[in-house]
Amino acid sequence: MASKKVLIITYYWPPAGGPGVQRWLKFVKYLPEFEIEPIVYCPENPSYPITDESLIDEIPNNITVIKHPIREPYRMAKLFSKKSTKTISSGIIPKRRKQSLIQRVMLYIRGNFFIPDARKNWVTPSVQYLSNYITDQNIQTIITTGPPHSLHLIGKALKERLDLKWIADFRDPWTTIGYHKDLKLTRTSKAKHVKLESEVLRAADHIVVTSNNTKKEFKTKTKQPITVITNGYDTHKIQIHKKDQLFTMSHIGSLLSNRNPELLWQVLSELIKNNKAFNDAFRLNLIGVVSDDVIESLRSYGLHNHMNILGYINHDEAIRYQMKSQILLLVEINSKDTKAIIPGKLFEYLIADTPILAIGPKDSDVQQIILSTNTGSYFTYDQKELLNVQILEWFKAYQEDSLKVNAIGLKPYSRRELTKKLSTLIRSDLSFGD
Numbered sequence: 001m002a003s004k005k006v007l008i009i010t011y012y013w014p015p016a017g018g019p020g021v022q023r024w025l026k027f028v029k030y031l032p033e034f035e036i037e038p039i040v041y042c043p044e045n046p047s048y049p050i051t052d053e054s055l056i057d058e059i060p061n062n063i064t065v066i067k068h069p070i071r072e073p074y075r076m077a078k079l080f081s082k083k084s085t086k087t088i089s090s091g092i093i094p095k096r097r098k099q100s101l102i103q104r105v106m107l108y109i110r111g112n113f114f115i116p117d118a119r120k121n122w123v124t125p126s127v128q129y130l131s132n133y134i135t136d137q138n139i140q141t142i143i144t145t146g147p148p149h150s151l152h153l154i155g156k157a158l159k160e161r162l163d164l165k166w167i168a169d170f171r172d173p174w175t176t177i178g179y180h181k182d183l184k185l186t187r188t189s190k191a192k193h194v195k196l197e198s199e200v201l202r203a204a205d206h207i208v209v210t211s212n213n214t215k216k217e218f219k220t221k222t223k224q225p226i227t228v229i230t231n232g233y234d235t236h237k238i239q240i241h242k243k244d245q246l247f248t249m250s251h252i253g254s255l256l257s258n259r260n261p262e263l264l265w266q267v268l269s270e271l272i273k274n275n276k277a278f279n280d281a282f283r284l285n286l287i288g289v290v291s292d293d294v295i296e297s298l299r300s301y302g303l304h305n306h307m308n309i310l311g312y313i314n315h316d317e318a319i320r321y322q323m324k325s326q327i328l329l330l331v332e333i334n335s336k337d338t339k340a341i342i343p344g345k346l347f348e349y350l351i352a353d354t355p356i357l358a359i360g361p362k363d364s365d366v367q368q369i370i371l372s373t374n375t376g377s378y379f380t381y382d383q384k385e386l387l388n389v390q391i392l393e394w395f396k397a398y399q400e401d402s403l404k405v406n407a408i409g410l411k412p413y414s415r416r417e418l419t420k421k422l423s424t425l426i427r428s429d430l431s432f433g434d
Helices: 019-034 053-058 073-077 082-089 101-113 120-137 150-162 178-182 187-203 212-219 262-274 276-281 292-300 315-324 345-350 365-373 384-399 415-427
Strands: 004-009 036-043 064-068 141-146 165-170 206-209 226-228 247-252 282-287 307-311 327-331 356-359 376-379
Touching (some): 004 019, 004 120, 004 150, 019 036, 036 415, 120 150, 141 150, 150 165, 165 187, 206 212, 212 365, 247 315, 262 282, 262 292, 276 282, 276 384, 315 345, 327 345, 345 365, 356 365, 356 384, 376 384
Parallel strands (some): 004 141, 141 165, 282 307, 327 356, 356 376
């Protein structure tokens, strides 16, 4: 069977760090096994908020990567406030009462002058550049992945110009994503987002989403077929000799201002005060970007002597922490808008042989995955007593050296299996959903 070419249009590509780059880096890795030849298109000079040079080594040697320059407002914004620019571009938006004047102005400009996002200026030059490339290379299928959702506008324009098959991949929702509420959008700006989202959802030949809740949302907005292909885990050669000696609870990833589980901090504070053994053994590892609001909250609950803030580390080191920790923490904002959000780290958590402690909204996709795979426990924000009981139960098992996970049903979340599903979609006539 001859290989089928597919052009993947993405903003995040190594050396970009964080979860956004992992999804398509892994798809590209496995697509050739299924007779698909991926060609990656990405910016030549992007402003990535975090970078991870180690991910460059994961790019397959035989993959074609084409690049084109991008003009981004973050470079100009740094002239006014480098710190605020980096904070906002990293996804950390301070609470309104703590926002400086420059932050409020930057959020207003970002929300109302750059629709759908700050990469909108890459759309027109990309369409012009790719039109010739696609024709010359006889490419029949393109995939756009967002956020940034402006990349879907590239796909829409190319489809209209060249009559291609176009798959739009949504790693996150668009108009219902939580941070939209913080962008100080005017009524006109909100309407523009809704209009653009509707145009993309109706124009794409097929839509791929990462969660069942996003599929439910999009089915109310389009009649086009929608397929759920979650993020996943990949095999690795990293090994550890033993788990931490302390009772370590590790959160890997960003803890934004609104992702601040005071319910958990309160439970941990009480356990530290009332249980000497717990006080002596407990350590909270925070790995990744942590907002000042979260750190202030931890201090207010007396947890500062028990926390270890490591900042961003490379992907391999993150996996080591997942494997050697006693408990892995996953937190989502308590909102109906976050039920569809499945952090990419969840799937790596699944194979870390470490219990997962997850806190989030009721009936989320994360809750379903954790319970169906028997990899941990999930709590909503009104389950303080149950949370306390579970942590104590795990602590007792830790003391007895019997803290283990008996995971089930993980294979569908492997990167190879997920890529197989994607390859079937690429080769099909794009007429089916799931």
